[in-house]
Amino acid sequence: MNTASLQLDTHGRLRHFLCIKGLNYQLLTEILDTAESFTGVTEQTVKKVPLLRGKTIVNLFFEASTRTRTTFELAAKRLSADVLNINITQSSAVKGETLLDTLRNLEAMHVDMFVVRHVDSGAAHFIAKHVAPHVSVINAGDGRHAHPTQALLDMFTIRRVKGPDFGRLRVAIVGDILHSRVARSQIYALNLLNTGDIRIVAPKTLVPAHAESLGAHVYHDLDAGIEGADVIIMLRLQRERMQGALLPSEHEYYELFGVTEEKLAAANPDVTIMHPGPINRGVEMDSEVADGPRSVILEQVTHGIAVRMAVMSMAMHHRKEVEE
Amino acid sequence: MNTASLQLDTHGRLRHFLCIKGLNYQLLTEILDTAESFTGVTEQTVKKVPLLRGKTIVNLFFEASTRTRTTFELAAKRLSADVLNINITQSSAVKGETLLDTLRNLEAMHVDMFVVRHVDSGAAHFIAKHVAPHVSVINAGDGRHAHPTQALLDMFTIRRVKGPDFGRLRVAIVGDILHSRVARSQIYALNLLNTGDIRIVAPKTLVPAHAESLGAHVYHDLDAGIEGADVIIMLRLQRERMQGALLPSEHEYYELFGVTEEKLAAANPDVTIMHPGPINRGVEMDSEVADGPRSVILEQVTHGIAVRMAVMSMAMHHRKEVEE
Amino acid sequence: MNTASLQLDTHGRLRHFLCIKGLNYQLLTEILDTAESFTGVTEQTVKKVPLLRGKTIVNLFFEASTRTRTTFELAAKRLSADVLNINITQSSAVKGETLLDTLRNLEAMHVDMFVVRHVDSGAAHFIAKHVAPHVSVINAGDGRHAHPTQALLDMFTIRRVKGPDFGRLRVAIVGDILHSRVARSQIYALNLLNTGDIRIVAPKTLVPAHAESLGAHVYHDLDAGIEGADVIIMLRLQRERMQGALLPSEHEYYELFGVTEEKLAAANPDVTIMHPGPINRGVEMDSEVADGPRSVILEQVTHGIAVRMAVMSMAMHHRKEVEE
Numbered sequence: 006m007n008t009a010s011l012q013l014d015t016h017g018r019l020r021h022f023l024c025i026k027g028l029n030y031q032l033l034t035e036i037l038d039t040a041e042s043f044t045g046v047t048e049q050t051v052k053k054v055p056l057l058r059g060k061t062i063v064n065l066f067f068e069a070s071t072r073t074r075t076t077f078e079l080a081a082k083r084l085s086a087d088v089l090n091i092n093i094t095q096s097s098a099v100k101g102e103t104l105l106d107t108l109r110n111l112e113a114m115h116v117d118m119f120v121v122r123h124v125d126s127g128a129a130h131f132i133a134k135h136v137a138p139h140v141s142v143i144n145a146g147d148g149r150h151a152h153p154t155q156a157l158l159d160m161f162t163i164r165r166v167k168g169p170d171f172g173r174l175r176v177a178i179v180g181d182i183l184h185s186r187v188a189r190s191q192i193y194a195l196n197l198l199n200t201g202d203i204r205i206v207a208p209k210t211l212v213p214a215h216a217e218s219l220g221a222h223v224y225h226d227l228d229a230g231i232e233g234a235d236v237i238i239m240l241r242l243q244r245e246r247m248q249g250a251l252l253p254s255e256h257e258y259y260e261l262f263g264v265t266e267e268k269l270a271a272a273n274p275d276v277t278i279m280h281p282g283p284i285n286r287g288v289e290m291d292s293e294v295a296d297g298p299r300s301v302i303l304e305q306v307t308h309g310i311a312v313r314m315a316v317m318s319m320a321m322h323h324r325k326e327v328e329e
Numbered sequence: 330m331n332t333a334s335l336q337l338d339t340h341g342r343l344r345h346f347l348c349i350k351g352l353n354y355q356l357l358t359e360i361l362d363t364a365e366s367f368t369g370v371t372e373q374t375v376k377k378v379p380l381l382r383g384k385t386i387v388n389l390f391f392e393a394s395t396r397t398r399t400t401f402e403l404a405a406k407r408l409s410a411d412v413l414n415i416n417i418t419q420s421s422a423v424k425g426e427t428l429l430d431t432l433r434n435l436e437a438m439h440v441d442m443f444v445v446r447h448v449d450s451g452a453a454h455f456i457a458k459h460v461a462p463h464v465s466v467i468n469a470g471d472g473r474h475a476h477p478t479q480a481l482l483d484m485f486t487i488r489r490v491k492g493p494d495f496g497r498l499r500v501a502i503v504g505d506i507l508h509s510r511v512a513r514s515q516i517y518a519l520n521l522l523n524t525g526d527i528r529i530v531a532p533k534t535l536v537p538a539h540a541e542s543l544g545a546h547v548y549h550d551l552d553a554g555i556e557g558a559d560v561i562i563m564l565r566l567q568r569e570r571m572q573g574a575l576l577p578s579e580h581e582y583y584e585l586f587g588v589t590e591e592k593l594a595a596a597n598p599d600v601t602i603m604h605p606g607p608i609n610r611g612v613e614m615d616s617e618v619a620d621g622p623r624s625v626i627l628e629q630v631t632h633g634i635a636v637r638m639a640v641m642s643m644a645m646h647h648r649k650e651v652e653e
Numbered sequence: 654m655n656t657a658s659l660q661l662d663t664h665g666r667l668r669h670f671l672c673i674k675g676l677n678y679q680l681l682t683e684i685l686d687t688a689e690s691f692t693g694v695t696e697q698t699v700k701k702v703p704l705l706r707g708k709t710i711v712n713l714f715f716e717a718s719t720r721t722r723t724t725f726e727l728a729a730k731r732l733s734a735d736v737l738n739i740n741i742t743q744s745s746a747v748k749g750e751t752l753l754d755t756l757r758n759l760e761a762m763h764v765d766m767f768v769v770r771h772v773d774s775g776a777a778h779f780i781a782k783h784v785a786p787h788v789s790v791i792n793a794g795d796g797r798h799a800h801p802t803q804a805l806l807d808m809f810t811i812r813r814v815k816g817p818d819f820g821r822l823r824v825a826i827v828g829d830i831l832h833s834r835v836a837r838s839q840i841y842a843l844n845l846l847n848t849g850d851i852r853i854v855a856p857k858t859l860v861p862a863h864a865e866s867l868g869a870h871v872y873h874d875l876d877a878g879i880e881g882a883d884v885i886i887m888l889r890l891q892r893e894r895m896q897g898a899l900l901p902s903e904h905e906y907y908e909l910f911g912v913t914e915e916k917l918a919a920a921n922p923d924v925t926i927m928h929p930g931p932i933n934r935g936v937e938m939d940s941e942v943a944d945g946p947r948s949v950i951l952e953q954v955t956h957g958i959a960v961r962m963a964v965m966s967m968a969m970h971h972r973k974e975v976e977e
Binding site: 382383385411413415416427430431433434435436437438439440 | 701720724726727730930931932934951952955957958
């Protein structure tokens with residue numbers, strides 16, 4: 006069973022949301038349009054919507070992340086769902102229960118959705134393959150594989166700033182591509198949206214072997230990589246990688262790949278600056294760039310709620326029709 | 330004050346839910362019937378019920394258990410109550426506050442119900458004895474004493490599969506009876522329901538001294554113990570008991586008391602297989618049995634929500650009438 | 654920017670709630686009156702109020718406190734708000750995100766209110782200064798500086814017992830004044846309400862240098878300090894202070910400053926006994942006093958919910974008018 010057939014139902018609608026790879030242009034656009042309809046709900050004056058009232062959503066986190074958990078919890082609550090937070094490292098894993106037994110037990114409690122975060126690549130797919138027909142799975146990040154809601158909110162943000170025609174855009178992704186589930190998902194999404202020029206900018210040690218085959222142009226020099234860029238997406242530097250020989254020191258990284266106002270002169274004058282957060286100020290970029298007028302880093306966070314509401318309600322909507 | 334008068338009001342209705350011992354046939358049946366009415370609510374298409382809207386239920390856990398906490402939290406939310414999770418080992422215990430002061434403080438915040446889990450036998454009774462008149466206490470497991478909601482959901486499951494006449498049933502409980510609060514509660518419940526033949530099957534070291542006086546027949550041999558059984562309830566093997574001399578190795582335990590399809594030949598052909606979970610596969614039973622057509626282990630989990638909704642709403646209903 | 658202009662809007666209404674110092678008599682009275690209107694809501698029979706439905710309140714705790722967190726969570730839920738609990742020591746702090754970046758990110762998710770607890774004095778003010786216009790900040794205790802909701806609930810409790818005329822009252826605060834954010838906030842509040850005689854009673858080592866300038870009379874002898882007192886507020890003894898030379902042993906403290914029925918003979922016969930909790934029985938007072946007819950310690954806890962509901966809804970009400 007391939008990814009497309011796993012995350013889509015027979016009518017091509019969203020059943021799970023596991024990775025960008027299994028989507029098509031039409032469905033990706035439909036998700037972004039749905040998210041657009043939710044942007045008002047995240048404003049303060051508008052009350053929450055009752056779309057998922059009475060539904061139970063479980064944040065099933067095998068890897069701690071307050072930040073990501075919070076965005077999913079907020080999205081679920083604004084859809085009026087009930088949310089259970091389960092940190093598996095603290096619970097039944099201790100009692101030696103297998104993953105599948107844990108799933109079966111939660112399913113038996115008639116939960117409706119698992120939001121899964123896991124250190125291992127493929128964990129969300131594995132769970133989606135084995136889950137009961139009435140349960141939807143959302144991938145909230147699995148190993149080095151995918152972080153599809155992050156990629157979606159990035160596309161949503163670019164579309165809001167630059168308009169829907171990605172064909173005329175140069176988008177540069179800067180940082181540790183090799184270890185990044187975010188970059189992988191972004192590249193698939195940018196390809197699906199027919200982005201004119203997708204670039205990855207990284208030290209040689211941090212570029213995956215098959216980079217070109219993903220449809221991206223590889224640069225090892227920041228100036229060349231961001232030349233004429235309309236969008237620059239920086240990745241978060243994982244400090245723990247510093248331990249190995251893969252990465253230079255923070256200081257050296259900043260010298261070579263850190264984005265400053267000065268270096269931005271090479272980019273398109275109305276370049277848009279993005280970062281999934283949290284930022285290491287003075288490493289991936291300086292504060293002038295992070296907080297400057299071209300940065301949409303906080304808009305990304307805002308859009309993250311709307312995009313997650315879209316994915317959750319669409320996957321659940323599928324189910325409703327199955328039941329009818 | 331005996332248990333009956335502690336957990337029932339003067340009209341014989343549920344005020345607290347502490348143990349099976351203080352119940353009678355009529356009340357036990359009423360709980361099971363009420364749970365029956367909630368089974369629809371736990372299905373996906375049905376919205377939650379507003380029975381406990383505006384009520385505050387506190388999960389007061391002095392012993393960690395994500396699994397049990399989750400089932401009570403879900404039951405409370407499906408009754409539309411607000412839920413607070415308080416892990417006492419992490420909080421005021423550190424500041425040297427006594428248990429009674431902790432209770433008084435939470436009561437003063439006008440909470441309506443405590444769901445209590447504690448390592449010490451009798452903790453829930455102690456709390457119920459000292460709690461304010463407007464607060465109900467539910468025992469979610471206390472030491473080796475009782476785990477009455479588990480026993481209730483087991484009875485509910487048996488009744489659904491085998492029908493309401495327990496008089497014609499042979500029920501065998503297999504495992505470490507001595508240390509099991511679950512077994513103790515099950516035996517009381519089976520007796521209340523006039524079960525025809527209640528058996529406990531365990532190594533000699535794991536049978537309580539007064540076992541026969543509980544109304545159960547004791548077997549030290551699995552084949553004899555499950556002969557003609559209509560229901561087999563396995564208990565979870567607590568691996569920490571292995572440290573002492575009470576239990577043989579896991580392997581030896583499986584050889585002697587582990588249930589396999591082959592050994593099941595001795596039981597009634599339509600025997601029902603039960604386990605409170607989480608299962609140790611290859612210890613209490615093999616996977617063929619656990620996942621086989623006669624296993625209702627996951628149904629037990631599902632019914633656990635409905636049974637807890639029943640107990641919570643009945644204990645709270647008592648209060649409503651007191652207030653009127 | 655001084656505290657008054659920080660926590661009040663241009664119409665003199667509550668925008669944040671940071672400390673008592675920035676309030677005036679009229680506003681303090683308005684908060685207490687609003688709390689009065691919520692006392693019914695905290696009773697069991699009354700359902701919650703929909704004042705903050707659809708609002709998101711974040712408990713942002715940089716210092717663990719189950720007790721305080723619980724009261725704010727309950728208050729928020731009874732106003733029908735959604736609550737997120739974020740323990741910063743466990744989350745993004747680990748990833749090296751700065752405090753301001755953490756705030757910006759949460760704001761971008763369109764949260765409406767931060768309830769802040771922090772070990773550092775001034776933390777809530779700092780956050781209020783930098784927070785987005787649409788977000789309100791409530792101080793739930795910062796370092797040794799202030800714990801204004803505790804002081805408010807104390808005033809509310811005194812007003813309920815003694816009536817609105819504080820001018821005729823003698824109020825004695827007993828304990829470690831030097832390290833107490835509670836005492837500091839209480840003294841400001843008692844002054845605002847024109848309390849006739851404010852006394853602090855403590856060993857010389859535990860009185861702040863500027864004590865008299867706060868408008869309080871200093872006593873180092875318990876008998877003299879509580880003579881004729883209408884209200885005695887004891888502070889919790891922080892056992893960790895024992896390590897240093899500041900405090901005598903618990904036993905010695907009890908001998909000198911512990912309140913007993915015998916010592917109470919010096920106070921007004923209808924003296925009211927208060928304590929913010931949790932009590933160290935046999936240290937600050939004996940159980941006869943704590944549980945006696947003149948103690949309102951549990952009423953303080955109850956009123957804490959109503960007072961927090963008042964502060965939260967008033968700060969949010971300001972916002973609503975800004976938006977209109």
